[in-house]
Amino acid sequence: EAGVVQSPRYKIIEKKQPVAFWCNPISGHNTLYWYLQNLGQGPELLIRYENEEAVDDSQLPKDRFSAERLKGVDSTLKIQPAELGDSAVYLCASSLRATGSYNEQFFGPGTRLTVL
Amino acid sequence: TQLLKQSPQFLSIQEGENLTVYCNSSSVFSSLQWYRQEPGEGPVLLVTVVTGGEVKKLKRLTFQFGDARKDSSLHITAAQPGDTGLYLCAGGRGWGGSQGNLIFGKGTKLSVKP
Numbered sequence: 001e002a003g004v005v006q007s008p009r010y011k012i013i014e015k016k017q018p019v020a021f022w023c024n025p026i027s028g029h030n031t032l033y034w035y036l037q038n039l040g041q042g043p044e045l046l047i048r049y050e051n052e053e054a055v056d057d058s059q060l061p062k063d064r065f066s067a068e069r070l071k072g073v074d075s076t077l078k079i080q081p082a083e084l085g086d087s088a089v090y091l092c093a094s095s096l097r098a099t100g101s102y103n104e105q106f107f108g109p110g111t112r113l114t115v116l
Numbered sequence: 117t118q119l120l121k122q123s124p125q126f127l128s129i130q131e132g133e134n135l136t137v138y139c140n141s142s143s144v145f146s147s148l149q150w151y152r153q154e155p156g157e158g159p160v161l162l163v164t165v166v167t168g169g170e171v172k173k174l175k176r177l178t179f180q181f182g183d184a185r186k187d188s189s190l191h192i193t194a195a196q197p198g199d200t201g202l203y204l205c206a207g208g209r210g211w212g213g214s215q216g217n218l219i220f221g222k223g224t225k226l227s228v229k230p
Contacts, residue, residue, distance in 0.1 A: 004158070033217075040202070040222075040223070040225060041222050041223065042204050042206075042220035042221050042222045042223050043159070043204075043220050044220070045217055045218075048217060056217060091158050091159075093158070102146070102147040102149070102164050102166060102208055103147070103208050103217075103218060104149065104161050104164055105149075105159075105161065105218065106161070107151075107158030107159050107160070108158050109156065109157050109158050110156075110157075110158050112156075
């Protein structure tokens with residue numbers, strides 16, 4: 001079974017430029033998460049989707065960040081314009097919402113963003 | 117406010133030594149998960165504990181959930197270089213089938229030297 005796929009793996013851009021990250025979750029997983037992880041820190045949730053609905057975007061900086069999951073499968077996270085402080089690893093994770101499960105999440109390898 | 121505090125933040129030991137890392141909170145969680153993350157990769161789930169006082173063993177790793185469901189520990193026996201990585205604990209607050217978000221600690225960075 002294929003895991004969570006993310007692309008690109010690495011991205012270097014200049015500040016004020018736009019950037020987009022793509023995620024394809026594990027087949028059948030209805031919940032998708034985008035996290036931000038700074039070096040040596042734990043993941044911080046940006047947005048959580050249940051199917052195509054964003055059920056928690058309270059931590060998403062909406063002035064410059066946007067996300068979509070139009071068909072309830074893959075998802076795109078966008079930053080426009082990027083700032084120096086956005087340099088981090090952006091992780092995507094998915095889980096299966098089911099009775100008896102405890103929200104065990106499966107992570108992709110992440111996209112490492114460097115803003116110059 | 118750091119809801120889940122992990123300690124120590126860094127740990128460097130020799131192969132064969134034992135170690136324990138801790139995950140503490142003043143909040144109650146419905147479940148506690150441990151993940152390990154290697155450089156350049158995403159976190160990988162090791163275990164989920166859900167019952168207060170629960171102990172789970174995974175080969176040389178022993179996980180314990182506190183009786184009050186506020187803290188957890190991970191003990192590694194005879195550490196090996198392959199155990200090197202960032203160990204993250206994550207608390208869940210989903211109850212009765214309703215799944216909320218996971219809250220992650222900042223992690224313990226473990227280095228096991230041969």
